[in-house]
Amino acid sequence: MIKEAELVEQLKSEQHKDKAFGTLMSLYKERLYWHIRHIVKSHDDTDDVLQNTFIKVYRNINHFKGDSKLFSWMYRIATNESITFINKRAKQLQVSSEEVKKLAITNLSADVYFEGKTIQLKLQKAIATLPEKQQLIFNMKYFQDLKYKEISEILEITEGGLKASYHIAVKKIEAYLTNN
Amino acid sequence: MKNKKLHHIKSTGFKIPEDYFESLESKVFSKTGQPSILSGHDSGFTVPKQYFETIEQAVISRIEDKPATKVRSLFTKKAVFYASSIAATIILLLNLSIFDKTPTFDTLTTETVEDYLIDENVSSYEIASLLLEEELETGMTLNVDDDALEAYLLEHADIETLMIE
Incomplete structure (x- = not known):
């Protein structure tokens, strides 16, 4: 390569x-x-x-x-x-x-x-409730499986901050999925 | 002796699988109540067939079509419209009398002055008021040909009036 x-x-x-x-x-x-x-x-x-x-x-x-x-x-x-x-x-x-x-x-x-089931549509709705930066982080980590280091370079934020943001995003999505 | 050896053992010897920390959260996340969606990471989005085979050509043809910088034509419809409007306005102004020079006294013909005095009913007293007394006394001389004077008096003057004066 x-x-x-x-x-x-x-x-x-x-x-x-x-x-x-x-x-x-x-x-x-x-x-x-x-x-x-x-x-x-x-x-x-x-x-x-x-x-x-x-x-x-x-x-x-x-x-x-x-x-x-x-x-x-x-x-x-x-x-x-x-x-x-x-x-x-x-x-x-x-x-x-x-x-x-x-x-x-x-x-x-x-x-x-879009061939997602109801639950996938619900997940998209849950993501949409997040602030813009958290949406980006969640999508990059969860769906694209990028490494924290890579996301950190792309978004120009520290790995520590990134991990915290991802953790918060996950919690918010879990809460949304449970309550809706 | 034992202590000396201990100082040289810096590593614990434990190892973790590669990318373990990267995948840890996903593993934990998948066990928190939504395993059906969160374990597969399938967003549900799909792509048209052959899309990824054609995208490169689509980009290349757009690069070839488009110049690097936008070229602005000097002769856009708007520019032509504005230029035509300005030209038409200038031509119109030139044809209007506003640019005509004010006529000087020298350019006026005697007939024009005569017509003006008749039309405007300017009396002899008004004309006299425009002249200074000195001009009336010294400067005003009539260089009229005798024959012309005679002809004028015969045509216009009232003999009786002249006799009274």
């Missing part, structure tokens, strides 16, 4: 950029897809955001300084793109971004690309 530093170097060179970008997409497309999908919920919206994310990565790779890992840099772009997408949708519909998220959950029951 190609080393990250080597891949970054190739992405920055005019000669190898396109080939390296293909490799990059193959490596991260599924992980980034699921990361975005858990934020925006619908497949079509996820597709839009994922494409925008990769285009942004392609255009801005020269600005990647290497202070963090390429992986966490891309996750950050995906997270920002997803949040921007929700905010834009909220502006279009003239409602708050919380309303947009609630609407996305409501639409899940009619979504052909």
